Structures are given as structure tokens and as C-alpha cells.
Amino acid sequence: MVYLLAAVNLVALGSLTTPVLAGIPLKIDDLMPADQRATALATVLTLGGLAALISNPLFGALSDRTRGRFGRRRPWMLGGAVAGLIGVAALSASDSLPAIMVSCVCIQTAFNAILATAAALLADTVAESRRAAASGVFTAAAFVGVLPPLVLTALLPRHVDLVSLVMPVAALAVVGVAMTVPDRASSALPTAGRGRRQTPVSRAFAAVWLQRLAMQSALSLATAFTLYMIIDRMTSDPVAATPIAMIAAVAGGAGIVIGAAFGGALASRLHRYMPFLVCGAVGLSIGASLRAVADVPIALWVASAVGGLAVGAYLAVNLALAMRVLPEGRAGTYLGVLSITETIPQVLVPLVAAGLMRLGQGDPFSGASDNYLVLYASAAVLALLSLATLPALRAASRPHRAIDARSAL
Structure with a gap:
């Protein structure tokens, strides 16, 4: 199924x-x-x-x-x-x-x-x-x-x-x-009288939502304008830059697939979520940091793979945690709201990224006017800032407490 x-x-x-x-x-x-x-x-x-x-x-x-x-x-x-x-x-x-x-x-x-x-x-x-x-x-x-x-x-x-x-x-x-x-089909609709008891669950879901928004935004920043970065730092030729960018995209995508599949399976086996949230944020920050200083293709490919593995493991556990704290009978509503965290970066991050690249005196590695160091360093910082939501998720990340919260609704 x-x-x-x-x-x-x-x-x-x-x-x-x-x-x-x-x-x-x-x-x-x-x-x-x-x-x-x-x-x-x-x-x-x-x-x-x-x-x-x-x-x-x-x-x-x-x-x-x-x-x-x-x-x-x-x-x-x-x-x-x-x-x-x-x-x-x-x-x-x-x-x-x-x-x-x-x-x-x-x-x-x-x-x-x-x-x-x-x-x-x-x-x-x-x-x-x-x-x-x-x-x-x-x-x-x-x-x-x-x-x-x-x-x-x-x-x-x-x-x-x-x-x-x-x-x-x-x-x-x-x-x-x-x-x-x-x-x-026979599941009961949520009733108004249960709203007060759903408050702790809703607070935990808000923390899950904010953390995912920060991570998705960091990922978007970390992958923004990759082709232009390759042209400016590595090849000076769009034709030569294209296969390098495609390999980076494949490395990142493969990392996400592997990280999600194996990270999710391991989290289920260990019955622990918090370490995967931390490793996901730290791993994405490391990948973005490596990208910030990458000036040869192999460095970019390693950065893409590291970031992809971290994001894959994070996304799997984040979705599982979101499902854990959902109010009974409201999975469609809440998971739909969670999906907004993927759409908002698609709309806003390109504009933010363009502004970040104008900061400073240009890129120190290529001399180009676009500052890729600031762009990818900002992604690394934002990934780490996502960890600020962890205190609100500590109780929900423990299976017995999460189940108790669900049963109390």
C-alpha cells in the first residue's frame, strides 16, 4: 500500500x-x-x-x-x-x-x-x-x-x-x-468542542511547519543560480557549464532519494526522530558551505551530494513527525498546509537570492559582480536557524508522548 x-x-x-x-x-x-x-x-x-x-x-x-x-x-x-x-x-x-x-x-x-x-x-x-x-x-x-x-x-x-x-x-x-x-470514509469529522484540546498538537505542527519552511528555503538558496556560478567560477562557457550543472543536479537528486529512503527506514527502526532533524539541518549547512567555496566541478558535486543526503533524511522524518502531531480527522487540511512550505520558496527565493548576490564587493573566487559566497553562506546559516524550532518538537518526537497527545484529542 x-x-x-x-x-x-x-x-x-x-x-x-x-x-x-x-x-x-x-x-x-x-x-x-x-x-x-x-x-x-x-x-x-x-x-x-x-x-x-x-x-x-x-x-x-x-x-x-x-x-x-x-x-x-x-x-x-x-x-x-x-x-x-x-x-x-x-x-x-x-x-x-x-x-x-x-x-x-x-x-x-x-x-x-x-x-x-x-x-x-x-x-x-x-x-x-x-x-x-x-x-x-x-x-x-x-x-x-x-x-x-x-x-x-x-x-x-x-x-x-x-x-x-x-x-x-x-x-x-x-x-x-x-x-x-x-x-x-466513516471517520468522524472534527468537532468544535475538541478545539481546545488540539492546541498542543497545533503548536507542535506549527513548529514542524516553520522548520520545514526554513529548510526548503535554505535548499532553494543553496541551489539557486548554479549554472551561472559554474560559468563565472569554472568554465566561462555556458556550453561547458551545462553538463557540470546537470551532474550536480543528479548528484543532489540521488542524494535526496537515498537519504529519504534509508533515513526514513532507520528512523522507524530506532524510533527516534530528533537526531535526523539535527543531522539534516547540519548536513544541508555543510553542503551549502562547501558550495560557497567550490571553484572546481568535483567540489560542487560533493557539495550537492552531501546536501541531498541530508535533505532527504530530513524530509522523510519531518513528514513522519507532521503526521504524528496531526489532529484526528484533519490529515488532508494539515498536510496541505505543510505543502505550502515547498511553494513559498519557489515564489520568493529567486528574488531574495538575486538581492543577496548584490551584497559585498562581488564574488571573491571569480571576481564576478554576483556574490555567490554570500548567497550560499546565507543558505548555510538559514539551515542552522531551522534548529531553533527543536525545543517545541522535543515532546512530539518521543513516540509515547505523541501517541498520548493524539489519544487525548
Whole structure:
């Protein structure tokens, strides 16, 4: 069951990859003059980001309140898969900027509905003792999901519209199989009279949320403008810089997958979460620090791998801890809110990163005007600052206390 829900996560994230990275930019390039395409693309992607920001918690909350013969989560997963396939097909047929905008919003809304309800269904059905391991598999699958569309797009650059449909079709098939996962349709809705007793749990969830936001922001800062850094520090040639950047991305992604899978499994075996949160933050800080002084490809690749391993282990345990402190019957709402921590950095971090690189007297390693040392050092500091939330998570990280808190609601 865990692997089936992880497969849902994989195909949902994979379905977003080709449209966002290639389909929409190419459509806009065909329609818009060269001096207008950057603004048009930024507008479309911003609208899509806002749709993702809203839809994930929205559909999570709706699924908490859904009652019917098919359960709470499954109807929204299936509806998202169908709507997502329609949205991608509409994008392929789009011949105007408004049509592209509508298609992008539809795609983000639909597949985020799948992501929200799959995570909530995982929280509903996985036993407490297995949640860290399950979260590791679930998190790793999300990063694996971007690889097939990237490979297909690279192999078939002239058939992006066709490639864009591959993962949505797979998503419809996988979600169809996932309709067999037990869905607790009879779970009672949370009542107003239980609000006061949920306060300790809500406080712990707020700490989980803040820590994840800090870590996701640090990760975004640590990986921002990598290609430009390689050009300025290592190659002075965009063509030569591209494979170096791709290897760094693969090293970081592989690290996240391995860290999530093995870190989550080990946390479940040890029944301890706090060491993994600490190691994740410290590891990301080390990776960002190595990146801050990297001036040869091997140093960048090592930094990417170290940061990826740390982030993978952290994300698995953070998700498991979030599921542990959820109020009963509110998994969809709370996990949807948790997903916002991934969207906010996508919107804000590029602007913050651009400002940070203007600080100081330029980059001391390359002499370029963009100060990569300040950028990546800021990421290292922010990762360490995420540890400030640990006192609020100490009690929740102990299994017996977390279970007592849940049973008291």
C-alpha cells in the first residue's frame, strides 16, 4: 500500500515536470516575440505557482470533509488525474497566451489535488511505528518522478507535446489502481468542542511547519543560480557549464532519494526522530558551505551530494513527525498546509537570492559582480536557524508522548 501511494506521488510530480520545464516555455516561445516571452513566461508560472499554493491545502481540507461510498480521499485523487490529463491535452492544443494560462492553472490545480489527497491517505492508513519509513519511500518517489519526463524530453525534444502526455496517462492508470487502497470514509469529522484540546498538537505542527519552511528555503538558496556560478567560477562557457550543472543536479537528486529512503527506514527502526532533524539541518549547512567555496566541478558535486543526503533524511522524518502531531480527522487540511512550505520558496527565493548576490564587493573566487559566497553562506546559516524550532518538537518526537497527545484529542 505504501509503495502504491508512493507511485501516485511519483506520477503526479512527474506529470508536472515536462509541461512546466519545457511545454509552457516552448509554447510561449512560438507565440510571443523574443522581447516579451520572459515576462509572459514569468506571468504564467506565477499563476501556476499561486494555483499550487491554494489548491493543495484546499483539496486536502475538502477531502477531510468528504463522505461517500468511495471514501474521503479517492474521489479527489481520481478527479485530479482526469482533470490533469485534460489540462495537459489542452496545453498541447493552446494557441494563445490566455489558453496557456488557463491550462497551466488547471494542470497545477489538478495534480496538486492528487498530491494532497495521496499524502493524507498515507497518514490515514500507515501505522505510527512505520511512518518514518513510509515517509521516506513517499518522499523519495517524488524526486524519482521527475527523471522519466526529463529523460524523454531530452531524447525527444521535437515531440514535447507527446512527451507531456506520458506521465498524466500513467497517473490516471496508477490512481485507478490506487482506488483499491482502504479509505476511511466513516471517520468522524472534527468537532468544535475538541478545539481546545488540539492546541498542543497545533503548536507542535506549527513548529514542524516553520522548520520545514526554513529548510526548503535554505535548499532553494543553496541551489539557486548554479549554472551561472559554474560559468563565472569554472568554465566561462555556458556550453561547458551545462553538463557540470546537470551532474550536480543528479548528484543532489540521488542524494535526496537515498537519504529519504534509508533515513526514513532507520528512523522507524530506532524510533527516534530528533537526531535526523539535527543531522539534516547540519548536513544541508555543510553542503551549502562547501558550495560557497567550490571553484572546481568535483567540489560542487560533493557539495550537492552531501546536501541531498541530508535533505532527504530530513524530509522523510519531518513528514513522519507532521503526521504524528496531526489532529484526528484533519490529515488532508494539515498536510496541505505543510505543502505550502515547498511553494513559498519557489515564489520568493529567486528574488531574495538575486538581492543577496548584490551584497559585498562581488564574488571573491571569480571576481564576478554576483556574490555567490554570500548567497550560499546565507543558505548555510538559514539551515542552522531551522534548529531553533527543536525545543517545541522535543515532546512530539518521543513516540509515547505523541501517541498520548493524539489519544487525548
